[in-house]
Amino acid sequence: MGVVNVTPDSFSDGGRWFDAGRAIEHGLRMVEEGADLVDVGGESTQPGAQRVPAEEELRRVLPVVTELARQGVTVSVDTMRAEVASAAVEAGAVLVNDVSGGQADPQMARLVAATGVSYVLMHWRGHSHDMQKRAIYTDVVQEVYDELDQRMADMVDQGVDPGQIIIDPGLGFAKSPDKGHNWALLAHLDRFADLGRPILVGGSRKRFLGRLLSDADGNPRGFTECDDATVAVTALAAFHGAWAVRVHDVRPNADAVRVARAWSTGGTALVHGRADAPRSRGGQ
Numbered sequence: 349m350g351v352v353n354v355t356p357d358s359f360s361d362g363g364r365w366f367d368a369g370r371a372i373e374h375g376l377r378m379v380e381e382g383a384d385l386v387d388v389g390g391e392s393t394q395p396g397a398q399r400v401p402a403e404e405e406l407r408r409v410l411p412v413v414t415e416l417a418r419q420g421v422t423v424s425v426d427t428m429r430a431e432v433a434s435a436a437v438e439a440g441a442v443l444v445n446d447v448s449g450g451q452a453d454p455q456m457a458r459l460v461a462a463t464g465v466s467y468v469l470m471h472w473r474g475h476s477h478d479m480q481k482r483a484i485y486t487d488v489v490q491e492v493y494d495e496l497d498q499r500m501a502d503m504v505d506q507g508v509d510p511g512q513i514i515i516d517p518g519l520g521f522a523k524s525p526d527k528g529h530n531w532a533l534l535a536h537l538d539r540f541a542d543l544g545r546p547i548l549v550g551g552s553r554k555r556f557l558g559r560l561l562s563d564a565d566g567n568p569r570g571f572t573e574c575d576d577a578t579v580a581v582t583a584l585a586a587f588h589g590a591w592a593v594r595v596h597d598v599r600p601n602a603d604a605v606r607v608a609r610a611w612s613t614g615g616t617a618l619v620h621g622r623a624d625a626p627r628s629r630g631g632q
Contacts (some may be wrong), residue, residue: 349385349424349594350378351552354408367575368411370478373486375399375416375423382602385443387594388436389426393447393521399475405432414439424468430459437463443514444549445594447521448472449499461507468548469503470517471496483524489536492517497543514591515540516548525556537588546591551581553596579604587612 354371364600376387391400392409409425416423417440424443425436430453433444437459443466450456451472455578458468471483471492485491496515503509517540530551540547551557557577558568569577575597582593582601586608595601606623617623 349387349548349592350381350383350598351594351596352378352386352388352412353392354388354390354412362526368408368415371412372415374420375412375421378598379421380598383598385422385424385592386416387424387426387445388416388441389445389505390432391427392507402429402431405429406435410435410439413441417441424466425621428456430455433465434459434463437465442466443468446470447516447518449496450503451499455504457506457508460503460512462508464509464512466514467503467508467512468514468516469499470516470548470550471499473522479522480616481528482522483527485529487531488523488532489539492533493539493543496540500543500545513545514548515543515545516550519549519551520554520556523556525559528591530556531556534585535610537585537590541589546569547589548592548594549585549590550594551585552578552594552601557581575600583608 352371352375354368375388378386390405405427409427413423413425413436423441423443425433425441426445426447427433427436428446429449433456437444444460445468447454447470449469449472452475473479494575496517500510500513502598505512517533518535519530523533537547553571553574555568556573558571561569561574561577578595578597579600582595585593585603586605593601593605609617610623
């Protein structure tokens with residue numbers, strides 16, 4: 349899953365793809381580099397970020413979703429708002445990636461149920477401006493598991509088919525880089541398979557990687573300088589059965605997935621010694 353942030357303030361690439369034309373070109377390039385999905389978002393969710401009005405979020409994402417879908421790209425929309433999700437699905441998005449797991453907008457479950465769209469349900473404990481204050485756990489793996497299980501049950505009670513749901517443990521969201529929360533979740537990724545749904549891992553360029561790679565003076569590595577570490581997370585997540593990884597730099601991560609698959613299958617999935625090549629533009 350390639351990330352297209354149509355925002356001026358996203359944590360790792362804010363502003364680069366704020367122009368719709370550049371965002372569309374970037375999404376198409378990601379498909380050429382091997383992305384199966386392009387995730388388009390119009391609202392930053394980095395720690396401390398403030399929300400934007402729904403009208404502005406729609407203005408940012410709809411032209412990009414519409415054109416990418418028109419060109420045959422499999423598009424997801426990264427939004428917490430049912431209004432934005434509905435418009436994006438109508439424009440051609442096939443998946444809603446909701447970092448709030450349906451908690452930010454009480455209408456989201458109804459929208460997902462009515463459209464039958466695939467839905468990423470992420471672990472979430474509050475909006476960006478205060479989520480890190482909520483990173484308090486006795487057993488982070490068990491608590492995140494239980495909260496995801498409850499959120500999934502709530503969505504199903506509101507009419508969502510369990511088969512629509514993809515689980516995301518929410519790396520970086522109400523998880524402390526200093527307390528190892530994200531690493532504990534990754535080390536026990538197989539635990540979340542017990543929920544019976546595919547798992548999405550979104551660790552690309554996040555602060556816990558920069559913290560891990562701090563220099564001798566304790567200064568964290570910069571976001572874009574964590575791309576090699578992201579590739580390592582991708583390879584391990586793929587090897588341990590993740591359904592998808594959400595990344596900013598597609599080609600090296602697509603390569604890592606192909607290596608992990610060849611390794612885990614002992615080469616049985618190869619054809620004449622090679623794995624499937626990255627997909628051409630518009631191909632699925």
